Structure formats: structure tokens, C-alpha cells
């Protein structure tokens with residue numbers, strides 16, 4: 098689904114990603130791991146087009162995506178991005194936040210599927226509540242739901258468990274498993290909560306200072322080996 102080859106990224110003169118090559122396949126959770134500051138969020142920004150890469154190739158479902166492809170065009174091509182910190186609109190209602198997910202799909206598909214409320218029942222209950230009045234965990238659920246409304250083929254999740262209470266972490270884990278089992282979506286999960294990531298992951302990519310130091314299936318990634326590679 099997604100294939101990256103020799104991807105580089107800079108902020109001004111400072112180079113953060115140094116030739117990243119990796120893939121993400123439908124029906125699988127690819128965990129992107131590494132200590133703080135290795136470039137995980139920057140890589141998701143490059144894939145989602147929210148910060149243009151400086152070089153390398155990106156291919157989505159067989160189509161080359163030039164490096165100046167806009168975030169909007171990538172969203173239309175099937176990339177759903179749930180950024181770190183969620184970025185929900187605090188003054189808009191839950192319903193309005195969900196409706197912002199319509200921006201990248203044809204008008205004929207502008208409705209909130211029942212599946213969204215089956216996955217996140219709390220959102221149905223709080224449809225008229227302002228986004229900013231939800232708890233952190235509920236905001237995270239809203240951010241994931243909003244991304245799902247655009248029916249992504251590739252879902253990018255940046256630290257979905259950060260600052261969230263254990264019962265909602267468990268629910269988010271169940272949603273990720275459900276989406277994986279549907280089989281048509283590739284999922285890239287950036288996650289510092291090691292056990293959560295190791296439990297969900299089918300494939301593990303570890304970064305160190307903007308370079309890939311590990312890229313293997315779960316069968317070829319013993320827990321202790323990965324833990325050592327992604328620990329300070």
C-alpha cells in the first residue's frame with residue numbers, strides 16, 4: 098500500500114530523516130518506534146504531506162506521490178492522519194469535528210457511518226458537546242473517528258495512548274485490532290508505550306537519529322531485542 102524509498106526531510110538546514118525506506122501493508126499494523134526525537138513524527142508528517150519531504154520516493158497503491166503533493170491530495174489518495182496531541186477543534190461540537198472529515202470525500206458520501214458510533218459509542222452520546230469539553234481520551238477517540246470518516250487506506254496514528262487513562266487505551270487497542278482485521282487498511286502506529294505497540298504490531302520499524310535500524314516482522318522481532326533498540 099505504502100512504499101517509501103530513501104526519504105529525507107529537513108527543517109531549514111537541519112536534516113532529520115536520512116534516507117528512510119519502509120513499507121506498510123493492508124491488514125497489518127506497522128509500528129514505528131524509537132526514543133524521543135529520532136524522527137517518528139517527522140516521518141508521519143512527510144507521509145501525510147503536512148511537512149514536505151526533501152527527497153526520496155513515496156508510492157501509494159502503485160502511484161508515485163511527488164514530494165510537493167499537498168496534504169489535501171494525500172488525504173484524497175487515502176492517507177488518514179491522527180496527529181500527536183489530536184488537533185481537534187475545541188470550540189466546535191463533536192458532530193462538527195466529525196464533519197470536517199468530509200472535506201476529502203465526495204459529497205454523495207457525506208454522512209457519518211453507524212460504524213463510527215459502534216466503535217466509539219461515547220461520541221454518539223456527546224454529539225452536541227464541544228470538542229474542548231471532552232476528556233483527553235475522548236478527544237483521542239474523536240480524532241481517530243474523524244480520520245476514519247474519510248475512509249483512509251492508510252491510517253497514521255501518532256502516540257494515541259499518550260496521556261490517556263487505561264480503560265480508553267484498551268478501547269483504542271480494540272479499535273486498532275478491528276481495523277486491522279477488516280484487512281483493507283494499512284496502519285502505521287507511532288507509540289512509546291512499548292507493550293501496547295508490541296501487542297498490536299505485525300511489523301516493526303525502529304529509527305535511530307533519522308535512520309532505520311530495524312525493519313522486520315513480529316516473528317523476526319523478539320521482544321527483548323526490540324525493547325533494547327528503542328530504549329534510551
Ligand SMILES: Nc1ncnc2c1ncn2[C@@H]1O[C@H](COP(=O)(O)OP(=O)(O)OP(=O)(O)O)[C@@H](O)[C@H]1O
Nearest residue numbers: 108111113131132133134135136137138139140181
Ligand atoms: N518544526 C521543527 N523545526 C525544527 N526542528 C524540529 C521541528 N520539529 C521537530 N524538530 C526536531 O526534529 C527531530 C525529530 O523530531 P520528531 O518530533 O520527528 O521526533 P519523534 O521521534 O517523533 O520524537 P517524540 O517521540 O518526542 O515525538 C527532533 O530533534 C526535533 O527537535
